[in-house]
Amino acid sequence: MTDFADRTGTGGPPVADAPPVADALLDLEGVTVRFGARPALDAVDLRVAAHEIVCVLGPSGSGKSTLLRVVAGLQTADAGRVLLDGADQVGVPVHRRGVGLMFQDHQLFPQRDVAGNVAFGLRMRGAGRTEQTLRVEELLELVGLPGAGRRAVATLSGGEQQRVALARALAPRPKLLMLDEPLGQLDRSLRERLVVELRQLFAQLGTTVLAVTHDQGEAFALADRVVVMCDGRIAQAGSPLDVWQRPASEFVARFLGFDNVVAATVSGEAADTVWGKVPVPAGSPQGAGRLLVRPAGVRLVPVADGLPCTVFARTFRGHHVAVQLRPADGGPRLEAECPLRDAPAEGADVGVAFAADEVVLLRE
Numbered sequence: 001m002t003d004f005a006d007r008t009g010t011g012g013p014p015v016a017d018a019p020p021v022a023d024a025l026l027d028l029e030g031v032t033v034r035f036g037a038r039p040a041l042d043a044v045d046l047r048v049a050a051h052e053i054v055c056v057l058g059p060s061g062s063g064k065s066t067l068l069r070v071v072a073g074l075q076t077a078d079a080g081r082v083l084l085d086g087a088d089q090v091g092v093p094v095h096r097r098g099v100g101l102m103f104q105d106h107q108l109f110p111q112r113d114v115a116g117n118v119a120f121g122l123r124m125r126g127a128g129r130t131e132q133t134l135r136v137e138e139l140l141e142l143v144g145l146p147g148a149g150r151r152a153v154a155t156l157s158g159g160e161q162q163r164v165a166l167a168r169a170l171a172p173r174p175k176l177l178m179l180d181e182p183l184g185q186l187d188r189s190l191r192e193r194l195v196v197e198l199r200q201l202f203a204q205l206g207t208t209v210l211a212v213t214h215d216q217g218e219a220f221a222l223a224d225r226v227v228v229m230c231d232g233r234i235a236q237a238g239s240p241l242d243v244w245q246r247p248a249s250e251f252v253a254r255f256l257g258f259d260n261v262v263a264a265t266v267s268g269e270a271a272d273t274v275w276g277k278v279p280v281p282a283g284s285p286q287g288a289g290r291l292l293v294r295p296a297g298v299r300l301v302p303v304a305d306g307l308p309c310t311v312f313a314r315t316f317r318g319h320h321v322a323v324q325l326r327p328a329d330g331g332p333r334l335e336a337e338c339p340l341r342d343a344p345a346e347g348a349d350v351g352v353a354f355a356a357d358e359v360v361l362l363r364e
């Protein structure tokens with residue numbers, strides 16, 4: 001019997017690997033970083049095009065920060081190469097790489113005012129006073145803090161400090177801006193607002209961005225391309241839509257919060273599973289493997305017409321209800337996405353039918 005793993009790219013639903021990036025501004029070739037025996041980065045290849053916004057996602061310890069650090073020159077690679085604008089960065093110190101860095105705790109200088117903070121990189125580069133003053137004004141305008149130059153950092157709100165940190169990172173016109181959990185400490189509504197502003201700002205400036213976040217919502221809202229990391233390797237890279245619609249592996253699916261995953265044997269346009277027959281998209285790879293049904297594809301029907309299940313929990317998610325289902329005959333639990341007014345009560349017995357267009361065959 002053939003595994004899905006052997007058949008990806010042979011006519012089944014496309015697996016969302018990123019297309020090759022032309023004109024890379026940043027190019028990582030087989031970059032490995034080891035701390036002791038275990039690699040924090042394991043032969044990572046990644047290209048970022050000029051003006052592209054790439055967000056790196058992944059669980060804690062998957063290597064996201066190490067990736068940024070190795071590009072910035074704060075960490076030496078044990079193997080592989082980092083190229084910026086085609087130039088190998090081996091031996092190039094941090095301040096000569098032309099990259100801007102903004103970290104989670106923004107690390108503003110508390111003894112300097114806002115202007116003093118924003119001008120920091122310019123001073124280091126030896127810019128004259130007039131240039132500094134003009135650039136600081138321009139940047140504060142850009143990040144929505146016009147005229148705030150003389151304010152003390154301690155008097156700023158978290159969101160305002162974030163904007164100052166951003167202005168400081170952008171001031172020397174870095175060819176690559178790197179953000180590590182840029183909005184990490186802010187509350188959700190402010191983050192949602194700022195992420196939209198950031199995307200607009202980067203588009204306006206044509207900034208190339210490599211950002212790290214553990215927040216999927218943030219990554220999907222900000223990025224042109226997302227990169228999901230697992231144990232120092234890239235598990236999947238692609239457009240937010242591609243990754244969301246077609247997680248390539250069980251790891252990525254579960255990381256994105258999709259838990260309707262089951263062992264399956266595909267034959268024609270249906271798969272045998274412990275949930276019974278599940279329809280699969282035309283052209284799916286045949287044989288044994290793992291299968292995901294996204295919650296939108298778990299349809300509730302009369303008990304007699306589908307897989308008998310009991311509702312054991314419901315979670316309100318704004319525009320829909322996530323209904324947790326326990327199949328009567330065993331097998332993994334299922335989550336269904338239901339419109340608010342159609343959601344069955346806890347304890348209700350329902351039937352489940354599956355929609356082929358929400359079924360994804362996973363690489364193992």
Ligand SMILES: Nc1ncnc2c1ncn2[C@@H]1O[C@H](COP(=O)(O)OP(=O)(O)OP(=O)(O)O)[C@@H](O)[C@H]1O
Pocket residue numbers: 035039040058059060061062063064065066067214
């Ligand atoms: N200086 C170091 N010395 C030893 N091990 C390290 C060092 N820095 C990172 N590591 C290890 O390398 C691995 C990757 O760490 P890294 O900080 O890159 O992960 P991360 O994905 O950014 O995690 P988080 O989301 O928690 O910040 C982890 O196992 C971590 O413990």
